[in-house]
Structures are given as structure tokens and as C-alpha cells.
Amino acid sequence: MDEETRSSPKVRTSLPSTGSIVPIAPPQTDLLRCTLHEGVLSIDLHHGRANEMGNTALADWEAISAFIEDGGARAIITSSSRKSRRGTPLFIAGADVTEGRGWSDAQVKTHVRRQRTVLARLRRAPAFHVAVVNGVALGWGTEFLLCCDYRITGPDARFGLPETGLGILPGAGGTSELWSMVGVAQALRLGMTGEQISAAEATRIGLVQEQVDSLEAGLARAQTLAEMVARKSPTAVAAFKAGVLASVGQSAIARSELEARAYEHCVDTGEAAIGRAAFKQILAGEPAAWGPLRRNLP
Known part of the structure; x- marks a missing residue:
């Protein structure tokens, strides 16, 4: 794809399998690697040291949300193939604590409101959103999963809500929405203890719906589901x-x-x-x- 195609705001008259008017390409964000093919938007998380959520990443998600709301994609697949310097697989390791270290209380509250708003927009988006996780998904990483419609995990995933150990609580859905997926007792366990759980345990309690043997297998499964949705009305x-x-x-x-x-x-x-x-x-x-x-x- 040439530079003009990547950045042009032009629209094409139809997607190959839907006939719907949509933007020709997703917005070119600073931190999210996005590709659109046959109505399926693939988002590769690849920013910061551990895909942490800071202001720039949040602005990118706001732009992506607007694109999806306008009918830019029929299905979304969010994943990450990154690893830490020590070789630990990563999904979203949490919020950007370093960026927020010098913030005032007002700035903290404003930022978390933005997080909450963008996740609510993604949750209501008129598209099927699949997350494929094969790495660390802590704090905002676990909360992000709550806005997705279907969650697939690989064997190396870890999930958790460590916020209470930092004097706060999960403020972007972890408190208000997690219990509806895993039950009150499991939500209290995760939020109050900060315990990290494995892929198998996350599947058992209903945080994720499928466990596969590898990231590649998860992406293949997600692609199959996404293509099925993209052909529908x-x-x-x-x-x-x-x-x-x-x-x-x-x-x-x-x-x-x-x-x-x-x-x-x-x-x-x-x-x-x-x-x-x-x-x-x-x-x-x-x-x-x-x-x-x-x-x-x-």
C-alpha cells in the first residue's frame, strides 16, 4: 500500500463483501499498527516498553473508536506479538505509571474518565471485536478485554488487577463490569487480592472464552470468526x-x-x-x- 492510500481521507464505494460505504483506510495512529482487509480491522499493539496505556495511546484508541462507529470495520482483531527485554510475552501491561507520576489528582481523574469513555465506546461499537491475548494483561490490559465481544487466550497469558495495591481501584470497567462476566466472588477475588491468574484459570472463570496452543492459533481462530461476521449484514x-x-x-x-x-x-x-x-x-x-x-x- 503506497503512502497516498495509507493517509488519504477518500472513501471507496464498497467493501468487497458488504457493499457498504466506508473510509478507505483506518486512521494512521502514532502507536497502534492497523490494517484493514475485507472489512476486518487488525490492530497490533506495539508501543512503549510494554504496550502500556498513556495519553498518546488513549488518543489513538479514541480515533479508532470514531472510525469503527462510522462503519469503518465490520470486525476487529486486537493482539500483540511483543515480548519484554526478558522475553516475557506482552499484551497490555497496564497504565503508563511513569507518565502519570507527576500528575495532579485532577489530571488523574480526567485521564481515567477518558479511559472509561473510550472503552465504553468500543464496547458499544457496531462491530464484532475479538481480543487475542498471549502475554501479560494487567490492570488496563484486563479491563480492555471487558470491551471486547470475544476473548481468546494463548498459553502464556497472565491476567490481573493490581490497582488496590497502588491506592486506587480498577476504574475503567474492572469494578463496574468484571463481575457480570466472572461473577461477584471472582471479581472480588481479583480486584481485592491483585492475584495474577493463568490462561487456564481465566478460561475457567469466564474471563476468556477459548484457550489455544499459541498466538498464531489464536489469530487464525479470530480471523475465521471475523470473516464470518464481515460477510453478514x-x-x-x-x-x-x-x-x-x-x-x-x-x-x-x-x-x-x-x-x-x-x-x-x-x-x-x-x-x-x-x-x-x-x-x-x-x-x-x-x-x-x-x-x-x-x-x-x-
């Missing part, structure tokens, strides 16, 4: 995700009403008609000419 995928997330904690009646709204949104936007007309070619494994992403439910 972007509006239907976004409506399904929004309906599921909005149903959490609701009554049975409210959940049914949310489902009805999401379903009728797919009909009203024309996606259901496209699917009916293209039924035979979809069964044959050929992509349908889906319309552009329409994510806002009535």
Missing part, C-alpha cells in the same frame, strides 16, 4: 449486538420489546429484503450486496 450485526447489550438487566417484557425494535429495524432499513432476495447466493457462500450500516434503532 452490517446493520443486522449492529442491531443484534445493541439488542443483546441493552437487554442486560431488563425485565422479560423489556427484553422482548428491545428484540422487536431491533428486528423491525432490520426490516425497515431494507436489509431483510436484501437477505430474502439473495437467499440462494448466500446459501452458496456468495456475499450479498448489503446496504450501508444503519446502527441507530428507532
